[in-house]
Amino acid sequence: DMWIRGRSRLLDFYSDDIQKKIDHEIRMRDGACKLLAACSQKDQALEAAKSLQTCSTRIMAYMSELQRMKEAQVMQKVTRRSSDAGPMDDRLPCKGKVAISDLRIPLMWKDTEYFKNKGELHRCAVFCLLQLGEEIFDTDMVIVDRTLTDICFDNTIVFTEASPGFELRVELYSCCSEDDYSAGSTPRKLASKLSSSLGRSAGKKLRAAMEPGPCSPVSNGGGAPLLLPVPSVPGPKYHLLAHTTLSLSHVQDSFRTHDLIISGNEECSYWLPLYGSMCCRLAAQPHCMTQQMMSGCLKTRCKKTSLFK
Structure with missing residues (x-):
């Protein structure tokens, strides 16, 4: 059926578009994560956390929409529209x-x-x-x-x-x-205090281990957190x-x-x-108040009526 094939191609196009949006928001989220870990000012951190929350919400919404489209494609393969129903888009x-x-x-x-x-x-x-x-x-x-x-x-x-x-x-x-x-304000303060009591050499190694990574304020060469259990994003x-x-x-x-x-x-x-x-x-x-919804020629047929009865 041509209508079903056209509908399927349209869903494929929208699915690809949604996937591109998801990829974009994931990159934005990763950037917000790195920015949040590097912020030194309170206002900067609050704005970065706001961006992170917004990106995460968009990703979830896009994934839900993508799932809905996938389900619609599956339904089209197992069901056929009624022959007298007409194209659905024309009736919406x-x-x-x-x-x-x-x-x-x-x-x-x-x-x-x-x-x-x-x-x-x-x-x-x-x-x-x-x-x-x-x-x-x-x-x-x-x-x-x-x-x-x-x-x-x-x-x-x-x-x-x-x-x-x-x-x-x-x-x-x-x-x-x-x-x-x-x-990483709290881990850094703790590292500073510990380094003064452990000595210069041991303290230097401790501070290096507690420097925040891209998305983790306390990391140990990309391994498990050192000393303090902290969230993945500071x-x-x-x-x-x-x-x-x-x-x-x-x-x-x-x-x-x-x-x-x-x-x-x-x-x-x-x-x-x-x-x-x-x-x-x-x-x-x-x-329909601001855009043209339909165009074309309109043909009408009028019955001839006598002027005199």
């Missing part, structure tokens, strides 16, 4: 653009923290990941403390391939920014703090409020006192 509604902007997340500080400025100053770095299908975008990173009443993201994000049944997932990630995130870690999902029913002309599902609690170092809602503008525009 067109896709469109979805834009989200003016993202605001209100905070609910205790009176003693906000008005009286008492208690320990808690500061976190936050950003949002927004996913619609295989399209994933991140916002700018914002540093949040008790001087802010709202987390504000000024980015306007546009998704270009949204179907009418789209689901836009918004995820808020947070990381405590008060720790020292310089590259530096800050972002954690999912809250999320929500928006759909076509949430599209409005005005600024609207949506409920958040909160993942963390007060015991977490990355915790922020969220009010439990998110405000934003969500707009959608079908491609």
Whole structure:
């Protein structure tokens, strides 16, 4: 069947494109991993960790999409479409653009923290990941403390391939920014202290063994970690703090409020006192409003009618 063969070739093309995207994000992730291990400034480390989180999320989304395409190819080989159904693409509604902007997340500080400025100053770095299908975008990173009443993201994000049944997932990630995130700071400090007590020769060997590798802050010639059990990637870690999902029913002309599902609690170092809602503008525009969907000649046939009866 020509339609099935054409559909299969189209899926092969998209599969190759998705695979290229996966390879690109893997290279980006490796670069972020190396950058994170080499960072000496807190802001640099937080930005590198943000890039690492974004790349990892994109890789997972692309792999899921690739798996879905593989399953679709298998299904086409074992099933045939109904002869009178017609090409499926001709009967599907067109896709469109979805834009989200003016993202605001209100905070609910205790009176003693906000008005009286008492208690320990808690500061976190936050950003949002927004996913619609295989399209994933991140916002700018914002540093949040008790001087802010709202987390504000000024980015306007546009998704270009949204179907009418789209689901836009918004995820808020947070990381405590008060720790020292310089590259291998803790192992290096320990090595410095040990070297002074072990002597110059032994201390020099110890410091060399504890120098961070590309993706490991404490390595021993590429072998097992020396002395300290550390994560494979040093530096800050972002954690999912809250999320929500928006759909076509949430599209409005005005600024609207949506409920958040909160993942963390007060015991977490990355915790922020969220009010439990998110405000934003969500707009959608079908491609048929701005693009030509169909062209050609239209033939009509009119019945001849008498002017006199």
